[in-house]
Amino acid sequence: MALYTPEYQPNGSEVAVFHTTKGDISVRLNSSGAPVHVANFVELAQSGFYNGIKFHRHEPGFVIQGGCPNTRDLTADEVRRGNPTLGTGGPGYTIKGEWTVNPDNVHKDGTLAMARSSMPDSAGSQFYFCLGAQPFLDSNYTVFGDPVDADSLAVVHTLEKGDEILSVSVLNAG
Numbered sequence: 001m002a003l004y005t006p007e008y009q010p011n012g013s014e015v016a017v018f019h020t021t022k023g024d025i026s027v028r029l030n031s032s033g034a035p036v037h038v039a040n041f042v043e044l045a046q047s048g049f050y051n052g053i054k055f056h057r058h059e060p061g062f063v064i065q066g067g068c069p070n071t072r073d074l075t076a077d078e079v080r081r082g083n084p085t086l087g088t089g090g091p092g093y094t095i096k097g098e099w100t101v102n103p104d105n106v107h108k109d110g111t112l113a114m115a116r117s118s119m120p121d122s123a124g125s126q127f128y129f130c131l132g133a134q135p136f137l138d139s140n141y142t143v144f145g146d147p148v149d150a151d152s153l154a155v156v157h158t159l160e161k162g163d164e165i166l167s168v169s170v171l172n173a174g
Contacts, residue, residue, distance in 0.1 A: 090124030
């Protein structure tokens, strides 16, 4: 699969707002450290890609993961029960990993980072929020945002498998 280069040019002031069934999560996107990831995420969010997608993986004390389009047509209960296609979907392309060039690539509590397969440049649409610091991920996965406030972090910690992303809006995106 060829690597995708987003057309969107980050301006450094983007804030993603995840509107979920548990509340809103505002995340300041790090375009200086991960410009390809931010641009890709902004394009997907603005296209409505994340609307109706459920969080399909929840590992308490580790991560809550979403962004798999295979969850869109499933109910929350179906996602909770599991399905072999959960976690296998994407946008139809991949992007280049940026963890080796991102000076802010630190997995802190609430950090937003891009999930990928075992192939370094295999990220696409799936992301995760850290549920506590995960420093062992710093050298393998690209961090591209952090919650802007304690209220957003609190919502991250309430998320469970099956919870829905109603939409994602990006403030300050040109």
